[in-house]
């Protein structure tokens with residue numbers, strides 16, 4: 547494998563830090579061209595000091611100013627900010643591979659820039675695939691970009707499909723830990739605290755994905771991500787609860803054979819596979835001992851308690867910009883929840899209202915949703931029916947956010 551130059555978008559987050567850990571274990575294989583984050587200038591300064599990239603970017607201009615003042619790497623690293631800086635980091639000619647490790651729809655344009663520039667792109671930032679998965683896959687075919695799934699479930703499927711003709715896959719089975727409330731009775735959801743929701747039993751991740759895991763919206767977003775990554779229709783993608791997070795996902799082939807990828811839950815494994823693909827690199831981490839694990843348990847999802855998963859499946863059925871709109875709404879609702887806006891169980895009910903509204907917009911003859919105001923647009927906007935451009939994805943995302951914010955503020959005023 548040749549030496550690769552990397553850009554890491556979201557380097558200060560959980561995926562970014564794990565990626566840098568893999569890089570630091572393989573200095574002969576990887577070096578860093580650019581690191582990018584939102585505003586954590588102190589951690590970014592330490593990362594710049596250690597990895598000596600040519601470019602460091604913070605979305606927040608003021609934080610970028612503070613980073614500049616710190617003069618990490620003796621001032622030899624250029625500092626940029628804003629979307630322009632992120633696009634420069636993602637599309638730079640020197641870069642072989644981009645790790646899309648930002649959280650949320652904010653990663654859409656930088657990831658799009660990397661795909662447009664024909665890079666290898668390790669995609670952790672699943673919201674990008676939810677917003678514009680079909681567009682990204684089509685664009686990659688045109689530019690020669692290679693999209694590699696970092697998400698552990700998709701990485702598992704990717705590994706199971708390796709060397710197989712994708713058309714021979716009859717079904718992919720995404721496993722789900724079920725999050726911290728897997729066994730909590732529905733009537734107790736009302737008393738869930740933020741601290742409990744932020745404590746995932748198996749994975750240590752950023753706050754947004756941790757809440758999405760607790761509501762199981764995360765699994766819904768992953769079904770949408772899988773639909774585009776692997777080009778399978780929704781009915782060939784299923785979800786199975788597996789509380790131990792050892793079987794990361796499975797593929798069932800047309801002959802009934804099922805292949806699974808197993809391992810301890812550690813994101814450095816799928817990250818390393820994406821960085822070294824199509825090779826594997828030695829990785830000195832604790833090994834899976836099935837004798838010690840003893841039980842691998844599987845069960846069906848309880849859709850009554852985890853409504854967010856069903857909402858994502860409903861959005862996927864409608865396709866077009868509806869998944870993007872639901873994703874945008876979810877980002878707003880989770881941010882408001884984390885800011886202390888309402889109790890945990892309201893996340894699902896607010897998003898249900900958003901979904902009802904979107905369905906009404908696409909099918910005005912259907913039942914009227916509970917939201918009192920009509921949307922600003924008299925006709926269904928085109929981006930809800932079809933995402934043809936990245937601007938459509940941005941518009942659909944914004945549409946969902948607006949709906950969610952309206953419902954949240956109506957609820958606050960009643």
Ligand SMILES: NC(=O)c1ccc[n+]([C@@H]2O[C@H](COP(=O)([O-])OP(=O)(O)OC[C@H]3O[C@@H](n4cnc5c(N)ncnc54)[C@H](OP(=O)(O)O)[C@@H]3O)[C@@H](O)[C@H]2O)c1
Nearest residue numbers: 556558559560561583584585586605648652670671751752
């Ligand atoms: N963590 C996991 O194990 C895991 C597993 C599978 C998939 N994923 C996916 O990977 C993505 C990242 O998750 P995470 O857990 O690593 O999140 P995280 O710990 O919250 O980190 C998010 C990163 O994105 C940066 N960021 C946020 N908004 C930005 C913006 N507007 N411009 C530039 N940078 C921005 C943050 O910078 P600051 O630090 O400066 O705010 C931080 O570096 C998510 O889409 C998640 O669903 C994560």
